[in-house]
Amino acid sequence: MERYKGAELGRMSPHVFAIADISYRAMIDERRSNSILVSGESGAGKTETTKLIMQYLAFLGGHSFAEGRTVEQQILESNPVLEAFGNAKTVRNNNSSRFGKFVEIQFDNHGRISGAAIRTYLLERSRVCQISDRERNYHCFYLLCSAPAEEIEAYKLGDPRSFHYLNQSSCYELDDVNDAQEYLATRRAMDVVGINENDQEAIFRVVAAILHLGNIDFAKGEEIDTSVIRDERSMFHLEMTARLLMCESHALEDALCKRVMITPEEIIKRSLDPLGATISRDGLAKTIYSRLFDWLVDKINHSIGQDSNSRFLIGVLDIYGFESFKSNSFEQFCINYTNEKLQQHFNQHVFKMEQDEYTKEGIDWSYVNFIDNQDILDLIEKKPGGIIALLDEACMFPRSTHETFCEKLYQSFKSNKRFIRPKLTRTDFTIVHYAGEVQYQSEQFLDKNKDYIVAEHQDLLTSSKCPFVASLFPPLVEETTKTSKFSTLGARFKLQLQQLMDTLNSTEPHYIRCVKPNDELKPLLFDNVNVTQQLRSGVRCA
Numbered sequence: 060m061e062r063y064k065g066a067e068l069g070r071m072s073p074h075v076f077a078i079a080d081i082s083y084r085a086m087i088d089e090r091r092s093n094s095i096l097v098s099g100e101s102g103a104g105k106t107e108t109t110k111l112i113m114q115y116l117a118f119l120g121g122h123s124f125a126e127g128r129t130v131e132q133q134i135l136e137s138n139p140v141l142e143a144f145g146n147a148k149t150v151r152n153n154n155s156s157r158f159g160k161f162v163e164i165q166f167d168n169h170g171r172i173s174g175a176a177i178r179t180y181l182l183e184r185s186r187v188c189q190i191s192d193r194e195r196n197y198h199c200f201y202l203l204c205s206a207p208a209e210e211i212e213a214y215k216l217g218d219p220r221s222f223h224y225l226n227q228s229s230c231y232e233l234d235d236v237n238d239a240q241e242y243l244a245t246r247r248a249m250d251v252v253g254i255n256e257n258d259q260e261a262i263f264r265v266v267a268a269i270l271h272l273g274n275i276d277f278a279k280g281e282e283i284d285t286s287v288i289r290d291e292r293s294m295f296h297l298e299m300t301a302r303l304l305m306c307e308s309h310a311l312e313d314a315l316c317k318r319v320m321i322t323p324e325e326i327i328k329r330s331l332d333p334l335g336a337t338i339s340r341d342g343l344a345k346t347i348y349s350r351l352f353d354w355l356v357d358k359i360n361h362s363i364g365q366d367s368n369s370r371f372l373i374g375v376l377d378i379y380g381f382e383s384f385k386s387n388s389f390e391q392f393c394i395n396y397t398n399e400k401l402q403q404h405f406n407q408h409v410f411k412m413e414q415d416e417y418t419k420e421g422i423d424w425s426y427v428n429f430i431d432n433q434d435i436l437d438l439i440e441k442k443p444g445g446i447i448a449l450l451d452e453a454c455m456f457p458r459s460t461h462e463t464f465c466e467k468l469y470q471s472f473k474s475n476k477r478f479i480r481p482k483l484t485r486t487d488f489t490i491v492h493y494a495g496e497v498q499y500q501s502e503q504f505l506d507k508n509k510d511y512i513v514a515e516h517q518d519l520l521t522s523s524k525c526p527f528v529a530s531l532f533p534p535l536v537e538e539t540t541k542t543s544k545f546s547t548l549g550a551r552f553k554l555q556l557q558q559l560m561d562t563l564n565s566t567e568p569h570y571i572r573c574v575k576p577n578d579e580l581k582p583l584l585f586d587n588v589n590v591t592q593q594l595r596s597g598v599r600c601a
């Protein structure tokens with residue numbers, strides 16, 4: 060860090076410190092905000108790079124003689140906390156971030172760090188209930204199962220193999236990671252970022268409750284289309300969940316197995332069959348977990364504090380790269396949409412730089428072709444008529460299905476050259492992205508896009524005797540109850556992205572592209588074909 064400080068770009072070997080250094084110098088000299096956009100595929104090193112950048116900025120703009128916790132320490136320690144709750148082992152990366160992150164580091168007039176804000180994007184919720192083999196759930200579940208004995212006893216935990224949300228995969232441990240030590244390290248990091256002992260206890264109690272919740276199974280009830288708690292074991296987990304969330308176990312059982320239907324004539328309590336109750340259980344687990352994650356982010360932001368007098372900042376963006384798998388769902392759609400947005404930002408920036416250069420040298424630039432992906436963005440986000448708008452529309456009509464949604468897409472984009480109707484399927488669609496074609500399976504698009512909490516779950520947790528749990532579920536006011544029924548993740552995500560783009564557009568951008576040397580997660584192995592492919596898509600991007 061000492062060597063890169065103030066060194067002219069290019070004098071030293073390439074390093075993320077060099078990019079962080081010029082961003083900082085540009086901010087000080089030109090008195091304007093800068094941003095560093097880190098990109099690359101999963102496992103390429105975005106998060107590690109982001110942490111190095113943050114360390115370097117803390118080195119340049121830190122407070123050497125501050126008493127107690129400094130802002131920069133808190134910023135750095137927010138990483139292990141967010142990683143414990145937002146990262147998981149996947150086949151591509153043992154510590155994969157399952158959310159996007161934009162960290163805004165604010166500086167005062169003397170160039171010292173004076174505040175920060177962390178914004179997160181689209182946490183992968185499905186992982187809480189469903190994991191593929193060789194992957195893991197979020198780290199925090201395993202850390203808690205390795206907690207000191209008194210916590211294990213209090214929460215009735217133990218072997219992760221005994222929990223449904225963890226035992227769908229045969230992977231429990233990570234090479235070179237000791238979960239017991241990580242648990243203690245996470246608690247220490249929580250201390251530093253300002254989460255007090257009581258809140259820490261409540262956080263892990265909620266994590267334990269989710270594990271017990273996942274072990275509640277249902278059997279057919281006596282009456283048709285009803286369900287009951289399956290056996291003694293499930294009953295035990297029901298009672299544990301209720302105890303940890305501090306609510307009534309009967310109320311929890313009802314919230315899982317029943318739905319209240321309000322018709323103009325009467326209020327009917329309808330039972331769910333075992334499959335419906337299981338879906339209800341998983342929905343509750345996902346909602347609790349995502350609220351917990353949002354709470355952590357808010358708490359960290361609150362505790363670090365924002366400097367409202369700060370006139371410039373350095374933003375660091377660590378966001379999921381372009382994804383194309385065998386099967387692609389709503390998550391990949393949102394991720395690839397993000398990448399289209401960032402790609403456009405990059406194109407515009409590079410074009411503008413070129414244009415400035417030409418103008419400076421008095422060369423006519425009118426013939427320079429500008430690669431633009433606006434047509435793909437229109438296909439996705441145009442209002443009305445884009446894919447997100449059509450999806451929202453489908454979510455509002457109770458009779459819509461993924462089949463009717465797809466049919467609508469086929470009709471609307473028949474002659475759009477960025478849209479393909481694949482052969483041999485009636486529910487897939489393909490988008491021709493800047494980085495290649497991706498075929499999406501629409502089966503779960505509608506469900507995943509709907510963003511409202513089941514009223515029974517809301518009522519149950521709002522009335523929890525634990526103030527922490529209740530605070531995760533503030534009562535809905537009448538007005539929002541109506542609108543939130545129709546609030547959708549797609550629309551919310553689109554808005555968040557627009558805000559991110561507005562921020563980025565007001566800064567001087569710098570880019571770091573991470574390249575993954577091999578798919579084996581091994582050091583000192585360089586796979587030429589694989590690397591070339593990544594660089595090609597980089598060239599295509601430019």
Ligand SMILES: Nc1ncnc2c1ncn2[C@@H]1O[C@H](COP(=O)(O)OP(=O)(O)OP(=O)(O)O)[C@@H](O)[C@H]1O
Nearest residue numbers: 100101102103104105106107108152154155156379
């Ligand atoms: N600069 C580096 N030096 C050594 N190892 C690194 C470096 N960067 C990354 N790694 C290794 O690669 C792993 C994956 O890196 P990282 O988690 O930063 O990837 P990512 O691009 O953020 O992935 P994802 O999109 O899945 O979150 C790290 O856990 C580490 O083992």
